[in-house]
Amino acid sequence: MNKKKLFIIASVLAAIGLVVMLFMLPKPKTNNTAKHETSTETSTSNKNDKKDNKQSDKKDSKKEDKKEDTSTTSETSVTPTTGTEVQNNNNNSSVTTTTNTTPSQPEPQPIYQTIHHEEVGHWETQVIAEAWDEPVYERKIIGNNTGTVYATVDEFAFNTNGDEGYHVGNVQVGTTHHDAVTQQVWVVDQAAWDETIIVGYR
Numbered sequence: 001m002n003k004k005k006l007f008i009i010a011s012v013l014a015a016i017g018l019v020v021m022l023f024m025l026p027k028p029k030t031n032n033t034a035k036h037e038t039s040t041e042t043s044t045s046n047k048n049d050k051k052d053n054k055q056s057d058k059k060d061s062k063k064e065d066k067k068e069d070t071s072t073t074s075e076t077s078v079t080p081t082t083g084t085e086v087q088n089n090n091n092n093s094s095v096t097t098t099t100n101t102t103p104s105q106p107e108p109q110p111i112y113q114t115i116h117h118e119e120v121g122h123w124e125t126q127v128i129a130e131a132w133d134e135p136v137y138e139r140k141i142i143g144n145n146t147g148t149v150y151a152t153v154d155e156f157a158f159n160t161n162g163d164e165g166y167h168v169g170n171v172q173v174g175t176t177h178h179d180a181v182t183q184q185v186w187v188v189d190q191a192a193w194d195e196t197i198i199v200g201y202r
Contacts, residue, residue, distance in 0.1 A: 110200070148163060
């Protein structure tokens with residue numbers, strides 16, 4: 001049993017030693033520098049190609065601009081014009097100015113007429129004094145005790161009212177009606193006015 005244990009321990013230690021030896025061996029260097037150099041060369045070549053393309057594009061665009069400028073300058077050449085007509089080639093529109101040399105005629109003068117309008121109004125009844133009733137008095141015999149009015153002295157002498165004496169005074173026996181006093185008054189609704197109108201021209 002002891003030999004077996006010793007053999008197992010020895011084999012385990014040998015395996016551990018082999019693993020440590022493998023890890024301790026130097027690793028081979030990879031050609032990263034070469035890859036890096038090739039990548040930098042390709043990037044710089046790409047950048048140079050892009051710059052060349054941009055410069056060629058700029059040169060082409062400048063050439064085209066120069067061509068367009070020469071074409072436009074040749075198209076917009078202005079020829080001198082005489083007279084009252086002025087022509088603009090860019091806007092394709094013409095402006096003409098004319099002067100009227102005929103003598104001006106005098107304007108017609110209006111003929112005015114004045115029309116008089118009478119005032120407008122109506123008649124109204126205006127009350128000067130209101131209607132009233134006037135009392136009518138007569139001299140009568142009045143009993144002193146009862147105030148009874150007697151037509152004659154004999155009627156008083158034979159009275160049974162108890163009047164022992166009398167006096168003569170004014171007693172109202174009726175009324176006289178007086179109508180209202182009125183007059184007709186002219187009320188102006190619109191005052192007279194003058195209107196000036198045009199009846200023709202001369």
